[in-house]
Amino acid sequence: MKIKLGFYKKFLLFLYALLVFVDWATKFIVKNAFFYGESREVLGNFFRLTYVENPNSLFSISLGKNFPYVWFSIVVLLLIFIMFLVENNKWHTFIYTLFMAGATGNMIDRIKYERVVDFFDFGLNNHLRWPVFNFADSYITIGMVLLVLSIIIDMLKHRNKVKEENEIDTEIVEKKEQSDE
Numbered sequence: 001m002k003i004k005l006g007f008y009k010k011f012l013l014f015l016y017a018l019l020v021f022v023d024w025a026t027k028f029i030v031k032n033a034f035f036y037g038e039s040r041e042v043l044g045n046f047f048r049l050t051y052v053e054n055p056n057s058l059f060s061i062s063l064g065k066n067f068p069y070v071w072f073s074i075v076v077l078l079l080i081f082i083m084f085l086v087e088n089n090k091w092h093t094f095i096y097t098l099f100m101a102g103a104t105g106n107m108i109d110r111i112k113y114e115r116v117v118d119f120f121d122f123g124l125n126n127h128l129r130w131p132v133f134n135f136a137d138s139y140i141t142i143g144m145v146l147l148v149l150s151i152i153i154d155m156l157k158h159r160n161k162v163k164e165e166n167e168i169d170t171e172i173v174e175k176k177e178q179s180d181e
Contacts, residue, residue: 008093012097016100019098019135019139020101020105023105023136024105027119027134030049031051031117036053037052038050038051039121045123045125046122046123047121047122048121049119049120050118050132052119052132053113053118054116054118055116070110073110074107077100077104080096080100084096092147095143095150098140098146099139099140099143101136102138102140103136105135105136105139106134106136118132118134118137119132120132120133120134120138
């Protein structure tokens with residue numbers, strides 16, 4: 001089976017590389033311009049850049065001390081790449097691009113540092129803060145939001161299509177009943 005990549009998928013692969021580069025470059029800058037744990041205010045206390053390293057997964061959720069994060073990332077990345085190659089829906093291939101970029105960005109950190117470099121820090125005070133994250137986490141989160149929206153839109157389209165088909169069936173039955181009278 002020969003897979004042919006059209007212009008759109010080639011563009012998305014370029015976007016993938018660009019997103020991975022942005023993630024890597026920002027982590028490199030933070031790692032070299034900040035001390036571990038250092039925090040700098042950008043928009044007061046609401047938005048800060050804070051250099052931390054996360055040994056866990058997205059949102060600092062632990063999957064266990066001995067969880068094989070790198071191998072898991074490789075398997076997930078390969079599966080998403082296969083889906084990217086065979087998918088015909090442009091919206092879904094864009095979503096897969098975000099997933100691949102996020103998984104790759106965090107996998108690079110895990111291979112290099114055994115942890116993920118995080119730095120975006122949002123919250124209202126020192127007690128009400130979102131877990132610190134990075135661009136790769138953002139790509140995955142945005143991809144998930146878009147995927148959920150895509151599923152909801154597809155469900156609504158399907159519901160409307162079924163409703164229209166039922167209305168057409170009802171009209172046909174009514175016309176048949178009228179002609180039988």
